Each structure stands twice: as C-alpha cells, then as structure tokens.
Amino acid sequence: MENATASNRPALGMQGRLARICGPGFARPAGAADEVGGVPARWVAAPGTAADAVELLRLAAEHDLAVVPRGAGTKIDWGGAPSRVDLVLDTGRLAGIEESADPSTVEVGAGTPLRAVRAVLARTGRRLTLDPPSADATVGGVIAADEAGPLRHRYGGPADQVSAVRYLDAHGAPATVSRGADVTPAQLLCGSRGTLGLLLSATLRVRPAPPSRIWVSHPVWTPLEMHDLVQGARVEAAEPAAVEVDLPAVPPRGQRRVAAGTAGAGTLAILLEGGPADVRERADWLVDAFGGDAHATGRPPPWWGRYPAGPTEIAVRIEAPVGELHAVVYALRDAVGAPVAVRGSAGLGSVQAALPGDLPPGRAAAILAALRGVLLARRGRCEVLVAPPRLWQVTDVRGPRSHRPRAVALKQHFDPQQRFAPGRLPDRE
CATH class of the missing domain: 3.30.70.2190 (Alpha-Beta Plaits)
Incomplete structure (x- = not known):
C-alpha cells in the first residue's frame, strides 16, 4: 500500500502545480474524453490569462511534458495522433473580443467561440467571413485547423483573413506576428494543428454584412x-x-x-x-x-456548410485544379469500388470525401496511395483529417514525402524539443 501511494506522488504533485497556476477547479487528471486521436492524456489545465499560459508552458518545458492545445475540441483529432499527450491545454478561458480603432478588424481571444464573435459583430451590421462547418468551434481551433467554409470562394481561408496573431512558443515566450513580416500568420499557425505554438489571440478582418x-x-x-x-x-x-x-x-x-x-x-x-x-x-x-x-x-440547402463524413467514417480533404476535380472524384470512386460522398468548394477544387470507416487498414492505405497518384499527376494533394486510430499507423496522413521539407523545417525551428503534439509533424526527413 505504501509503495502504491508513493508511486502516485509525482502525479499528485504535478496536478497541484497546475492548479496553483490556473486556480482551483481548472486543473485535473485527464479522463477518457480527453484522448487525442486515441492517445490518452495525463492532465488537463485551463489557464485564465496569457501569464498563466506562459507559466504552464515553462512548467511543461521543465518536466518535458508533451502539450496539446485544445479549444472546443471539434477538430482535436484532425491530422493524426500525437506520439504522447501529457498535458491538454484548454484555451476556453483565453477568450474575449476587443474592438480596435479600425472597424475593419477585431482582436479575438483564441478560446472565443466563433458564434460569440458573430453575435457581437451582428449588432453593428458586420460579420466575419469565416464560416467553418464546425458550429461550436473556437477562433483558435479554426485557425489551427485552417478550417474554411463556403465563403472561402470569395474571401479565402483563415490565412487570408488573419492580419496578426499573438502566440507563445515552446518555451512560453510571447511573440506577435503581423502580415508583412518575414513569417506570416499563415506560414506559422494556420493549419499547424497546435504543433508549433500556443495561439493566444488573432486579429481578424471584419466586413459589412450583406443586405x-x-x-x-x-x-x-x-x-x-x-x-x-x-x-x-x-x-x-x-x-x-x-x-x-x-x-x-x-x-x-x-x-x-x-x-x-x-x-x-x-x-x-x-x-x-x-x-x-x-x-x-x-x-x-x-x-x-x-x-x-x-x-x-433565400435559404441554403440542408447540406450547406456541413462535412460529408459521419463520425465513424474516414474524412479526406482533397485539393485539385478546378478543371481536374471531376476526374479525381471518378478516380476515387474507382479506387474504392463504389461511389463515395464528396462535398465542398467546387469553385476552388477543394472538397472533402467520406470513405467507409470499416475499411481494413491495408485497403484504406492502398486507396489513398491510388488517389495520391492521380492527384500528383494533376498538381493536387490530399490529406487524411479523421480516421480510426489503426489507420494512422499504416499511412502518411499528410501525403507524399515531397510535402515534408517545409513541415520539418518549421517544426525544427519553432519546436525543436517536440513540445507541442509530438509526432503530428515530422521532425526529420
């Protein structure tokens, strides 16, 4: 009994340290719902301020803890499973909306629900032109996943609508990146899936709501x-x-x-x-x-702004030249041996496809390889967003190795110790 109690002391000690930083009730042992891509976490902590987040990351660096940021969790499994998860850093308290002197922009805390931003802007006849399908998403989650909706056709995705970001690096050091700098917000955080830094806030473009x-x-x-x-x-x-x-x-x-x-x-x-x-x-x-x-x-179709894949299916994002998209869809159907659901921005050649979730891993990997062969010949690419954990072990979710050098360089530059979601981005060629 004494040995069992002693073995629990490090975990209890760490939970106490997390609670001292975040406050009582905002640090706890992780539960089954806190898994990331099937990988269990150890603790969950929700910092109330940027200063608290700095302390958390410094504590994580001191004890070599792997950190995965989480907003609403709507896309926490996108992009594959990390190799380990010690601390889920919940951004829900890093929320708020700050109006600027320029009515065409607004600074929003990373943990702010997108629907809250829309409601505030609607009072003054304005809107964000970010319309991702994840209805409960936070601003930070949308940026980290580079999640765009139908309006990307005219206004682009998150990278096109972010003019500045505030974030913390792997050591907890604060930084700000504005558009026009050597490294743009798009290069740094949009689509990084929480692997390069902890987003604190983003300055977003605002436009008048259409009549x-x-x-x-x-x-x-x-x-x-x-x-x-x-x-x-x-x-x-x-x-x-x-x-x-x-x-x-x-x-x-x-x-x-x-x-x-x-x-x-x-x-x-x-x-x-x-x-x-x-x-x-x-x-x-x-x-x-x-x-x-x-x-x-005057109403959108019922499927508008929704993903085609259900909770048990494999979600694949496909990007191809507009004029080649139909050929890619036909090739995917041939590879699967049956029609598959496809939905998205046909005017941009960016769609999602839903593959059967019960495909054997080897069969799923073969379908993806065939699809990528077709896309490579057409200057396109595809990426697995969501899949059963067993599939992550047999396929490269981000595509051919030709896409790796930039990801490797970013990871080595911004997070050489593999602090954020280790294993999601390759750390070497």
Missing part, C-alpha cells in the same frame, strides 16, 4: 455534370460568394434517374450576396442560364 443572400441550386448526377456547370462562364459571371457541390454516395451508375422535375442525386449550389435588387437580378439570370431544374431560394 441580401440568395442560393441558386441545380441538380447534378455525375462529377462530369458538376464540372460542366462550374467551368461554364455562367457561374463566375454571376459574381458568386460561394460555389459548393454535394455528391452523395448514390447507388452505382446505371440506376434510373428519378422522375423529371425532382432533385437529382447531387446538387451544385451558388451563393449570391449584395443589395436586394442586384442579387435578385443575378439570381434570375443564373436560373435562366442554367435552365432545367435550377431554382433560387
């Missing part, structure tokens, strides 16, 4: 039909804010179409924004140009 929004939808049965509609001059001539496609995992090719006048197997939807009269005119023109079953509505 009117209309969605024009057209049924599509095949990737080729999607290609023909998107490549036609009609879509871009309408000045869209977003061009999205939904291609469900429909029955195999050859099955009869549904009755004329009803929705097809998939949908191409175009969002138009602006003044009421102008938007209505553009929408009417686009409906007439498309013909057939095209129609306009």
Whole structure:
C-alpha cells in the first residue's frame, strides 16, 4: 500500500502545480474524453490569462511534458495522433473580443467561440467571413485547423483573413506576428494543428454584412455534370460568394434517374450576396442560364456548410485544379469500388470525401496511395483529417514525402524539443 501511494506522488504533485497556476477547479487528471486521436492524456489545465499560459508552458518545458492545445475540441483529432499527450491545454478561458480603432478588424481571444464573435459583430451590421462547418468551434481551433467554409470562394481561408496573431512558443515566450513580416500568420499557425505554438489571440478582418443572400441550386448526377456547370462562364459571371457541390454516395451508375422535375442525386449550389435588387437580378439570370431544374431560394440547402463524413467514417480533404476535380472524384470512386460522398468548394477544387470507416487498414492505405497518384499527376494533394486510430499507423496522413521539407523545417525551428503534439509533424526527413 505504501509503495502504491508513493508511486502516485509525482502525479499528485504535478496536478497541484497546475492548479496553483490556473486556480482551483481548472486543473485535473485527464479522463477518457480527453484522448487525442486515441492517445490518452495525463492532465488537463485551463489557464485564465496569457501569464498563466506562459507559466504552464515553462512548467511543461521543465518536466518535458508533451502539450496539446485544445479549444472546443471539434477538430482535436484532425491530422493524426500525437506520439504522447501529457498535458491538454484548454484555451476556453483565453477568450474575449476587443474592438480596435479600425472597424475593419477585431482582436479575438483564441478560446472565443466563433458564434460569440458573430453575435457581437451582428449588432453593428458586420460579420466575419469565416464560416467553418464546425458550429461550436473556437477562433483558435479554426485557425489551427485552417478550417474554411463556403465563403472561402470569395474571401479565402483563415490565412487570408488573419492580419496578426499573438502566440507563445515552446518555451512560453510571447511573440506577435503581423502580415508583412518575414513569417506570416499563415506560414506559422494556420493549419499547424497546435504543433508549433500556443495561439493566444488573432486579429481578424471584419466586413459589412450583406443586405441580401440568395442560393441558386441545380441538380447534378455525375462529377462530369458538376464540372460542366462550374467551368461554364455562367457561374463566375454571376459574381458568386460561394460555389459548393454535394455528391452523395448514390447507388452505382446505371440506376434510373428519378422522375423529371425532382432533385437529382447531387446538387451544385451558388451563393449570391449584395443589395436586394442586384442579387435578385443575378439570381434570375443564373436560373435562366442554367435552365432545367435550377431554382433560387433565400435559404441554403440542408447540406450547406456541413462535412460529408459521419463520425465513424474516414474524412479526406482533397485539393485539385478546378478543371481536374471531376476526374479525381471518378478516380476515387474507382479506387474504392463504389461511389463515395464528396462535398465542398467546387469553385476552388477543394472538397472533402467520406470513405467507409470499416475499411481494413491495408485497403484504406492502398486507396489513398491510388488517389495520391492521380492527384500528383494533376498538381493536387490530399490529406487524411479523421480516421480510426489503426489507420494512422499504416499511412502518411499528410501525403507524399515531397510535402515534408517545409513541415520539418518549421517544426525544427519553432519546436525543436517536440513540445507541442509530438509526432503530428515530422521532425526529420
């Protein structure tokens, strides 16, 4: 009994140190819900201030603790499992919205829910043009995952909308990076999945909310039909804010179409924004140009801004030249041997695909290898975002080794001790 008590002393001692930094009730032993990609954590701590976060990281460095930052946890498993997780650093208390003298920007704490920022800006007729599918996401989580929604077609992703970031490096030293510096926020934190630093806050671009929004939808049965509609001059001539496609995992090719006048197997939807009269005119023109079953509505399709993969499926992000996207989708279907659900920004060639989650690891790895071969020939790439833990062991989630040098250089420069989420980014070639 005495030996068992003695073996618990280091853990209790560390929890006490974490609690002294964060305050009573804000440090605890990790539970089953705190796993990261199937890897169990040891402790969870939620700093209340930037100074607390500095102390936490210095404590982690002193005791060689592996740290994984976490906001709302909506994408905590994206990008593979770290090799170990000692401390989950919860950013929920690093929240707040600070208006600047410039009404076109706002500084937001990393742990601030995106929906809270939207609500505050809506009071003054403004908005963020970040619209990620993760409804409960925090600002820090969106930036770390480089998560973009339909509006990326016009406004770009998080890297295009962040003008400055404040963060802590692996030693707990504070730093600020502004656009125009040698290392931009995009290069440093957007898409880093919490592997390079702890985001404290971000200065984001703000725009006036549009007076009117209309969605024009057209049924599509095949990737080729999607290609023909998107490549036609009609879509871009309408000045869209977003061009999205939904291609469900429909029955195999050859099955009869549904009755004329009803929705097809998939949908191409175009969002138009602006003044009421102008938007209505553009929408009417686009409906007439498309013909057939095209129609306009003031509400988005039910699938708009949602991911195609369910909780038990493998989520793969695909990026390809717009004119090649249909060929990539066909190749993916051939590799799987059946249609797969695909959804995302058809106007940019950036979509997500949902693969069956019960694929044997070797089979899943072979499908990804075939897909990457097709993408390589078309100057595209793909990345596994979410998958069963067993798959991380048999495939490179970020793609071919040709993409590694930059990731290796960033990791070695900003986190040579592998403090943040070790194993998610390669530390060597």
